[in-house]
Amino acid sequence: xxxxxxxxxxxxxxxxxxxxxxxxxxxxxxxxxxxxxxxxxxxxxxxxxxxxxxxxxxxxxxxxxxxxxxxxxxxxxxxxxxxxxxxxxxxxxxxxxxxxxxxxxxxxxxxxxxxxxxxxxxxxxxxxxxxxxxxxxxxxxxxxxxxxxxxxxxxxxxxxxxx
Amino acid sequence: xxxxxxxxxxxxxxxxxxxxxxxxxxxxxxxxxxxxxxxxxxxxxxxxxxxxxxxxxxxxxxxxxxxxxxxxxxxxxxxxxxxxxxxxxxxxxxxxxxxxxxxxxxxxxxxxxxxxxxxxxxxxxxxxxxxxxxxxxxxxxxxxxxxxxxxxxxxxxxxxxxxxxxxxxxxxxxxxxxxxxxxxxxxxxxxxxxxxxxxxxxxxxxxxxxxxxxxxxxxxxxxxxxxxxxxxxxxxxxxxxxxxxxxxxxxxxxxxxxxxxxxxxxxxxxxxxxxxxxxxxxxxxxxxxxxxxxxxxxxxxxxxxxxxxxxxxxxxxxxxxxxxxxxxxxxxxxxxxxxxxxxxxxxxxxxxxxxxxxxxxxxxxxxxxxxxxxxxxxxxxxxxxxxxxxxxxxxxxxxxxxxxxx
Numbered sequence: 146x147x148x149x150x151x152x153x154x155x156x157x158x159x160x161x162x163x164x165x166x167x168x169x170x171x172x173x174x175x176x177x178x179x180x181x182x183x184x185x186x187x188x189x190x191x192x193x194x195x196x197x198x199x200x201x202x203x204x205x206x207x208x209x210x211x212x213x214x215x216x217x218x219x220x221x222x223x224x225x226x227x228x229x230x231x232x233x234x235x236x237x238x239x240x241x242x243x244x245x246x247x248x249x250x251x252x253x254x255x256x257x258x259x260x261x262x263x264x265x266x267x268x269x270x271x272x273x274x275x276x277x278x279x280x281x282x283x284x285x286x287x288x289x290x291x292x293x294x295x296x297x298x299x300x301x302x303x304x305x306x307x308x
Numbered sequence: 309x310x311x312x313x314x315x316x317x318x319x320x321x322x323x324x325x326x327x328x329x330x331x332x333x334x335x336x337x338x339x340x341x342x343x344x345x346x347x348x349x350x351x352x353x354x355x356x357x358x359x360x361x362x363x364x365x366x367x368x369x370x371x372x373x374x375x376x377x378x379x380x381x382x383x384x385x386x387x388x389x390x391x392x393x394x395x396x397x398x399x400x401x402x403x404x405x406x407x408x409x410x411x412x413x414x415x416x417x418x419x420x421x422x423x424x425x426x427x428x429x430x431x432x433x434x435x436x437x438x439x440x441x442x443x444x445x446x447x448x449x450x451x452x453x454x455x456x457x458x459x460x461x462x463x464x465x466x467x468x469x470x471x472x473x474x475x476x477x478x479x480x481x482x483x484x485x486x487x488x489x490x491x492x493x494x495x496x497x498x499x500x501x502x503x504x505x506x507x508x509x510x511x512x513x514x515x516x517x518x519x520x521x522x523x524x525x526x527x528x529x530x531x532x533x534x535x536x537x538x539x540x541x542x543x544x545x546x547x548x549x550x551x552x553x554x555x556x557x558x559x560x561x562x563x564x565x566x567x568x569x570x571x572x573x574x575x576x577x578x579x580x581x582x583x584x585x586x587x588x589x590x591x592x593x594x595x596x597x598x599x600x601x602x603x604x605x606x607x608x609x610x611x612x613x614x615x616x617x618x619x620x621x622x623x624x625x626x627x628x629x630x631x632x633x634x635x636x637x638x639x640x641x642x643x644x645x646x647x648x649x650x651x652x653x654x655x656x657x658x659x660x661x662x663x664x665x666x667x668x669x670x671x672x673x674x675x676x677x678x679x680x681x682x683x684x685x686x687x688x689x690x691x692x693x694x695x696x697x698x699x700x701x702x703x704x705x706x707x708x709x710x711x712x713x714x
Binding site for chain 2: 161170172183184203208211213216232300306
């Protein structure tokens with residue numbers, strides 16, 4: 146179970162604002178954590194506590210294919226990202242690297258609400274509001290990638306894709 | 309019931325007929341990664357237990373995003389790519405080769421009917437060649453390096469029909485921006501976009517590439533063009549959509565009277581007519597990128613700037629999209645004209661579009677750019693404003709020192 150407090154962001158948060166292109170060219174993933182959300186929210190690091198959850202509007206992660214975007218969020222300690230819907234490459238990247246992402250088309254989560262997330266079940270319980278939300282079901286192949294903790298482990302185990 | 313271009317290409321590569329909404333595993337004809345995405349892909353490939361590439365002839369490494377290396381950190385990543393290419397006998401396009409999408413087209417690494425996957429979001433650019441071209445991240449690419457395959461959900465297709473005869477001062481880029489305005493930045497998420505209509509049929513390959521390129525800005529999985537009118541320097545069998553293909557949406561836009569388009573800060577779908585912003589002071593004009601760094605883009609700018617000089621206080625940075633483009637533009641005098649007009653030619657590659665080097669704007673600067681994204685901080689400085697327009701608009705604006713409709 147994922148448990149944490151929420152930070153709310155708007156629609157169309159692009160990958161440049163999650164992690165600017167100038168920082169992406171590195172294999173030192175921990176260095177990305179310092180700059181995550183830098184151009185979007187200059188006080189992100191002051192208010193963010195490891196394990197917190199990001200809740201966004203439509204189309205989170207639009208723009209670049211940089212896998213450094215979900216990696217930076219994971220590196221800083223984001224436990225889950227919830228969006229009404231995600232940009233497709235970001236969504237695949239997040240699942241592939243083991244960052245929990247949930248698509249909840251309709252919700253009333255507010256800044257600071259405390260959530261209990263049952264990721265594999267696609268259920269989110271808002272402790273603050275005593276409400277439950279259902280996430281869009283992941284496809285079978287994505288669920289299996291999630292179960293293995295990411296695509297690297299999945300392919301180590303299965304050697305090829307299975308649908 | 310018929311099939312869309314995407315359904316036809318994916319069916320062929322899945323070994324069975326697949327339709328929108330189905331999951332499938334498809335064989336990949338070609339894939340690529342750049343210096344932003346390749347180092348992570350190589351790392352993931354090795355972590356997956358990868359020893360040798362599934363097919364070294366179908367894998368291409370391109371050093372284009374920060375080329376030549378601006379610092380030791382990136383220099384070391386470039387070294388890692390070179391060593392991996394050597395070790396695997398894979399194709400490496402080193403600094404100066406150009407932007408991955410253009411390099412693939414110049415070197416015939418992507419062809420009509422192909423499934424082509426790139427670890428770069430603008431991979432739909434190659435949809436102009438009647439291929440299914442789709443962007444992914446590094447780990448998905450590593451899986452292709454290992455297995456030669458990718459899993460995909462067959463996307464629904466939006467047909468965008470652009471009808472009419474394009475006015476002289478309106479280009480493929482203006483069409484792309486106009487479509488962004490209509491569909492918005494998330495309007496084609498998870499879907500394919502099939503461009504059609506009389507205006508599209510008039511476009512050459514370069515203009516079609518500009519149009520497909522910005523499908524990424526619609527959130528699309530791929531962008532393709534009806535191959536009617538497509539001319540390539542080799543023979544090919546075009547893949548057409550069936551007449552009774554099913555579309556999730558059909559959009560009809562008349563572009564016969566379209567005016568030049570401009571995306572204003574900070575989103576590529578915040579699009580207006582250039583003339584509404586005529587007179588907005590600029591200090592920096594960028595001509596290049598995978599959207600508009602091709603020979604005809606450079607020639608268009610040269611035509612406007614021939615015998616003239618850009619405005620005082622403006623710098624015009626030009627990045628030819630590939631070595632081939634640079635050589636062609638040198639051979640016909642385009643480059644000389646642009647330099648004489650005060651332009652600065654930089655290395656073939658992504659240049660300042662990705663904010664890494666070769667022309668980061670200063671605080672408070674206003675940039676007119678022929679690239680595809682104007683998100684805050686895109687060019688490396690969140691305190692600069694980026695407007696996006698056609699090569700014509702960029703050249704006119706550089707000439708007068710303010711945004712100027714062509």
